[in-house]
Each structure stands twice: as C-alpha cells, then as structure tokens.
Amino acid sequence: MSATLFDNAPWASAQPRLSVLIPFKGDDPRALIATLAREPAAVEIVLLDDGTGDSALSGALQALIADLPLPIRLVTLAVNEGRAKGRNRLVSHARAGHFLFLDSDMAPDSPDFLKTWLALIERTDPAVAFGGFSLDQVEPRRDQALHWAMAAHSDCLSAAERSLSPEKHVFTSNLLVRRDVFAAEGFDEGFAGWGWEDVEWGMRVARRWPIVHIDNTATHLGLDPASVIAAKYEQSAANFARVVAAHPDVVSAYPSYRAAKILRRVPLRGLWRPLIKAFALNALAPLPSRAFAMRLYRAALYAEAV
Template structure:
C-alpha cells in the first residue's frame, strides 16, 4: 500500500492578507535557497514566494528555510513534503499553492543577475504574456575544476541571448527562470509521467507552443549549481526514458534537435557496448582537454538515446 505524501505548511506574517499579482515558485531538494530568497525580498514587486521542499528529509535545512521564510518582507509560504514527488509533480503541486495571475518558476540554485530582476518580471506579467523565459548565465558561478565540463557545455548550448533562443522557442525553455500565466498552466501542466531528471520542461514547452507564443527576454539569473562530470553522466543516463517519452509524443519537433540527429547517426554502429563506455571514460577524465571531454559527453548522451530514435 502506498503511503500518501503529506505536506507541512509554514507562512510568514505577510502571507494571509496579501493579494499578489506574481507567484514565485521555488522547488528544492536538499539545496539551500537562502541566497535566492534574500535576492527576491522586494516588497515593491507585488509578489509572493512559495518554496517546496520535495521530500529532502533534511530537518536542519528545513528549519533554516522556515526561518528565512518567516523573516521575509515579501509574503511567503514554505511547504515541506514527507516524501519526494519528483520534478514534474512537485512543480504542479507548487502551482496549486500560488495565488498570483502569473507564476515564476525558479530553481533553488539560481541567483538573479540584476537588482531589479523581480520587478522586471512583474512588468512582463503586466503585459499578460502567456509564457516567457528569461535565460540563465554563469556570471556569478564560481569556477572549479570539478565542474569545468558542465561549465563548458552550458556556455555553448544553454547560456544564450534571447534572439538566439527565440529561433527555437520551445527548445530553450527551462523551469530555472520561467514565467507562465495562470490560465495557461491550469490547462497545460507538467506531465507527471516523467521520472528522474530531464526533458519534462522542454516537453511542456512543446505542448504550449502549439497553442501560445513563447516570449524570450533577457532577464537572466545565474545557475550556481553546476555538476561534476560523474553527476552529469548519471543524469543523462536517467534522462533516456524521458527522451523516449518526448519522441513518442513530439517526434515532429524533436527530430530537428542535434541530440536526436546524432543518436540517429550513431544507431547503425556495431559494438555499442564497447564504444559507449569509452566515450564516458573520456568525458570523465579530468586530464583530457575540456573541449574533447565535452565532445565525448555529447556523444555519450546521444548514444543513450539511440533506442528512442
């Protein structure tokens, strides 16, 4: 018998009487969003903040988050789950706590790049935009040897200006800095069939773009939480089943993506059990030049997707 997931709620003094126009929604799993909460504490933006601890089971961290929530000037609620629900279902739950007309999804390891970050998002919400993505950078991310590979790959493919993202609007949508109008999300939520890491946000955007325009703007936040190479590889391994789910529903869109095309090109090659692990070893080898490691990691990721194409 499955034990139901329960939630504990804590609000600050400003929560009960607030009538926010913008709801900032922050999921966290064993990460401390303290720096982000401090940066978002702007009462002039007519916003509220909801933080979801998605079953992280860290009592000391939960206590710190609860204290920070209660100290904020902005209306804020902390929701703590008894067990992990996952990226898609957890964000859907977050949205159920929101009271604003627009939702701003932010990952807990993000940090705004400008002091007026929240007020700029509030201004976009005032235009009634259905969906908008603000982009992300590594401008404030410390440079460390163990995360050099992730940095190189993110700078090449993810940290892109708005005009470039707008060419493929659904592809460059991540829940790390995403504004969604309430009625859009109420009709198109995240697919809870996704498990583990990867693709649930892009797949959501694929469904959205068939009905609504996706606006890309430059209102970026820094991604502080770069991963070491072994963690990256593990996430890509998790993502294979999610990629297959995307292909099953949106082959017309995803077949134009490089990850699909490379997987298709690799599919005829024999001895996959030999060369796939070799690609992983090269990607994880810190003595190898980062450019070669990044190339090997991209090929390794594509090789994991072969069965789906």
C-alpha cells in the first residue's frame, strides 16, 4: 500500500537513539507530540495515520510538526491497515536501535518520561521493556466508569506485579523493543480487528528474551463506554482463538481461558450470553457487578475458541 510522507526539517540529519512509534486512527495525537517534544533527548517520532481520512487533522499535524525541534515523520495511509500491520510499517521507518511503541491516546505521567527510557537503554540495553500505564490523568466520566473500574483492577499494575507474568502484560501502549528483537519477531499480521496481537507477540518473544517491567507509566486517556468495550470483546474472539492455537501452554494458565473452558460446558450460550451483556451495559446496576458481568461476557465469547 502506498503512503504519503511528511518530514520536518530536523528529520533529515537526525541520529536518534530512540524511535517513538505512534499509530493513530481518528484520534488527535497533537497533545502527545507536544508533550514529548518538551524533553530534550536523542529521540525521533514516527507517526502513522492509519486511514483516518481527515485532511483538516492532517494539515494541523503537519503545521505542528514543522515547528518542533524533534525530528518527526508523518506517514499517512489512505486505507486502514490494522493494528499489527500498521505497527510493522512504523518500524520500517524507524532509525534508532530501540523502538518505543506508544499509543496516541496516552499521556506520559512524568516530565522525564523519555529520559527514563533513554537511561534504561544506556544502563542495560534491554531486549523488551514495558513501562506500564495508569489512569492518573483521566477526567472521570460517567459513561466511562465501567472501563475505569476494569482497567484499575487488572491493567494499572506495578512493575513488580507485572513481572510475575511478564509476557502477559505486554501492550503496545508503552512498550520498548530493541531493533534486533523486532527484526526476529514482528507482529503477526494474521490478527484482525482489536486485541491480542501484542500479547501474542510477547509470548513469542518471552521464549527467547527476557521481558523487563519498569514503573515509567503513561495515562490511558482513551477510555471507552461500556458498549464499545463489549464490541471490542466481540471483535477479539477470533484473535483469542488464534492465540490459543499458537500458545496453548501459556494461555491455559490465564483466568480468561479457564473461565471460557468452564462456560464451554454450559448449554444454551446463545440464550444467556446476551442477558449477561445487557446487565454489563446497564448503567443503573452496581459497578462491581457490571465489571464482573463484562468479564463473564468476554469469557462466554471466548468459550467458542477453547
């Protein structure tokens, strides 16, 4: 697929130690770019507009990029490639020895966010490292309350907690990867839609290299309404089946897999599964019960794959 490139003036002569790779589709990454550009560092940024189709946003991005001292390249696609293929494409434009995959709806929690990553590279040259994410900068919204509760429970974990299952907590929201590691293990472009392509990548990589977890978090600003969470889980069922087929020994230890195996034996899933979803979407129900129902709904979807 052809791509349109826009480079600012510092791009041509830069010799970065770290390439920050940011894909987006529909989101506006200007606030994130402006935040990153405040840090003086040997860093370049590569942006991938994965088929947004918004000429006004593209023009505003180019105007911002042109005035920033950090070397930045904007890659614009007319048609969406998807999460795995898009990130592989980002790597093809990166020039540094380490890549930092950072989602466009993230906001660094520390003013020394990039400096911390560069210091880690200088100190230990890690194969893979995940910095974690938080909800510290999220403005509370009623329609996102379910996602906030679920993320706070299972995703916003310390480095010590994540290190207990290092391959499980590998997400492209804040992920450092050394060039030679990615050259050997890229993202599987057989994944489609939402979910699991980064975790599956972590499973493959963990067989060959250590995965380090540190506390250098960024806030996940892009929380979703409950209906969007449910739709993403529905999209992810086929991806989960792909992971189960490739890594049964690893996935079998996950609670989501064990729950799916139990629900697989329960008859009439087509009748009771929509009722669980309806309860999870009910804003008047208690939040802890809704969160449990949404996790149960995901397991019921995944029951078709185990």
